[in-house]
Amino acid sequence: MIRFRLNELEIEYTGHPGLTLMEYLRSIELFSVKYGCDTGSCGSCSVLVDNNVYNSCMILVESLHGKLIETLEYLDKKGEIDELKESFLDKGAIQCGYCSPGMLISLVALFRINNQPDESEIRDTLAGNLCRCTGYVKPVEAAQL
Ligand code: FES
Numbered sequence: 501m502i503r504f505r506l507n508e509l510e511i512e513y514t515g516h517p518g519l520t521l522m523e524y525l526r527s528i529e530l531f532s533v534k535y536g537c538d539t540g541s542c543g544s545c546s547v548l549v550d551n552n553v554y555n556s557c558m559i560l561v562e563s564l565h566g567k568l569i570e571t572l573e574y575l576d577k578k579g580e581i582d583e584l585k586e587s588f589l590d591k592g593a594i595q596c597g598y599c600s601p602g603m604l605i606s607l608v609a610l611f612r613i614n615n616q617p618d619e620s621e622i623r624d625t626l627a628g629n630l631c632r633c634t635g636y637v638k639p640v641e642a643a644q645l
Pocket residue numbers: 522534535536537538539540541542543544545546555556557558
């Protein structure tokens with residue numbers, strides 16, 4: 501049995517060991533985790549694992565024993581993305597929105613260690629989140645709180 505913490509829940513997982521974390525999270529309707537490339541290239545499936553950003557399509561559930569996984573649903577519920585969310589909406593930083601949850605996950609990880617990041621730190625942070633709509637100008641502006 502694989503035990504890990506997912507958001508506010510203690511999970512005892514006995515399902516298929518080869519399932520990816522992305523597949524698992526979407527199967528329990530945590531749809532902030534987007535199915536993008538499924539090859540670890542786009543960042544749309546990003547989650548926090550022990551405070552670090554991971555592409556959940558590249559992690560097998562069987563490797564998660566003892567870990568803490570946080571998804572955007574939980575960060576939203578805790579109020580941790582309130583300011584970022586408002587800023588993204590105010591600045592028009594969301595177009596189709598497919599990349600937005602992954603971007604917010606990356607930014608939360610950054611803000612947990614640096615609450616006044618400069619533009620280049622924000623750009624570096626978002627480098628793993630592919631966006632086909634915005635050209636990054638608005639998200640980078642929006643992340644400068
Ligand atoms: S779906 Fe996981 S990185 Fe693209």
